[in-house]
Amino acid sequence: MKRRAILGMDTSCDDTGVGLIVNGKPILSKVASQEALHRSYGGVIPELASRQHLKDVPWLLREALKEAKITYPQVEAIGVTRGPGLAGSLLVGFSAAKALSCALQVPMIPVNHLEAHIFSAFTGEKKPEYPLVALIASGGHTELVYSPEIGVYELLGRTRDDAAGEAIDKVGRLLGLSYPAGQAMDNLGQKGNPRAFSFPVAQTGAYEFSYSGLKTAAKRVLEKDGKVHPPDFAASFTEAVIQPLVEKSLRGAEEKNAHSLILVGGVIRNTRLRQRLQEALQRFGKMTLLPPPPDNPFAPLLYQTRKFTVFVPPPELCTDNGLMVASAAYHYLLAGRGAKGGKVFPPDDLDVDPSLDFI
Numbered sequence: 001m002k003r004r005a006i007l008g009m010d011t012s013c014d015d016t017g018v019g020l021i022v023n024g025k026p027i028l029s030k031v032a033s034q035e036a037l038h039r040s041y042g043g044v045i046p047e048l049a050s051r052q053h054l055k056d057v058p059w060l061l062r063e064a065l066k067e068a069k070i071t072y073p074q075v076e077a078i079g080v081t082r083g084p085g086l087a088g089s090l091l092v093g094f095s096a097a098k099a100l101s102c103a104l105q106v107p108m109i110p111v112n113h114l115e116a117h118i119f120s121a122f123t124g125e126k127k128p129e130y131p132l133v134a135l136i137a138s139g140g141h142t143e144l145v146y147s148p149e150i151g152v153y154e155l156l157g158r159t160r161d162d163a164a165g166e167a168i169d170k171v172g173r174l175l176g177l178s179y180p181a182g183q184a185m186d187n188l189g190q191k192g193n194p195r196a197f198s199f200p201v202a203q204t205g206a207y208e209f210s211y212s213g214l215k216t217a218a219k220r221v222l223e224k225d226g227k228v229h230p231p232d233f234a235a236s237f238t239e240a241v242i243q244p245l246v247e248k249s250l251r252g253a254e255e256k257n258a259h260s261l262i263l264v265g266g267v268i269r270n271t272r273l274r275q276r277l278q279e280a281l282q283r284f285g286k287m288t289l290l291p292p293p294p295d296n297p298f299a300p301l302l303y304q305t306r307k308f309t310v311f312v313p314p315p316e317l318c319t320d321n322g323l324m325v326a327s328a329a330y331h332y333l334l335a336g337r338g339a340k341g342g343k344v345f346p347p348d349d350l351d352v353d354p355s356l357d358f359i
């Protein structure tokens, strides 16, 4: 039986993700969310997260393969997140990948979680072209990077303090929203006026971000005026979070003469961010939105401008998932090399790295 499927697994934090790329095409992404498990604690409890991964990995793998009509002997390689993330959570997916690699006698490809987010934009027929600029905006990271070729990254700037998603989650909590608050803030904000409150936008370096001042300002508004209109508050706060994300990404792509700009990570699900991006792109003259093909639900939205093409993955691929890991592994194999951790078989000595960097 021909081996033709790349299996990807992500257990870096609180969601178990499995994805499959078959004959070069993204076929499936399945995520077992732990949101309900951690909600009452207001954040992720590491031990609970790893134990839940242990329960979810076996059935998720079984169901994913069944749905994709793929059998284990057809698996060619296993991509798995090595870091960064929670050690206990990472260990569950990594151990499962090692066991599969040994049992199936196929290589495993250790993948950096942040790099995997970038490859969530490589799931359409049209791929991003190098050199590219990528913004990763998630619950734990806000990073703008320049990449001249696959596997080579230069940091343009990152957050000095809180990540964008972290700021949204913390302020959402003050509004009484449960963790993680991103989607609820998004829904609220769509019903509000983004100019109702004027929140400060941090004055940082060209490509740096900072959200602690904004968080404090938001807290002060809520303390001073207990009766704020939540939709207006959410809309105005969201506006202040996303404005620098959009502006600095566009500036980065322009100044670095990038061929592609990629926006990835959980915060890129945000509806207002997507609208604002479209508005901001008008400044580059004629802009065409190329809708994703109907037969590929994983293809990113493409905005073609005169200067560069912007890639925005569908919302389900912005938050953590296994397909982005499969995509990273697949593109490294295509480029004839292993990912940064190599293409490993047998996987004996390999360990997870909770603070793995990729730059």
Ligand code: KG4
Pocket (backbone or CB within 6 Å): 013, 137, 138, 139, 140, 141, 164, 165, 166, 168, 169, 180, 181, 182, 183, 186, 265, 266, 267, 268, 269, 270, 271, 318, 319, 320
């Ligand atoms: O990429 P991700 O799933 O996990 C990390 O690697 O951190 O991102 C999760 C983050 C959370 O902070 C969540 O509140 C935020 O993404 N998020 C959103 C939206 N959906 C999720 N933020 C803004 N708008 C959304 N619609």
Ligand code: ZN
Pocket (backbone or CB within 6 Å): 113, 117, 138, 265, 319, 320
């Ligand atoms: Zn992530």
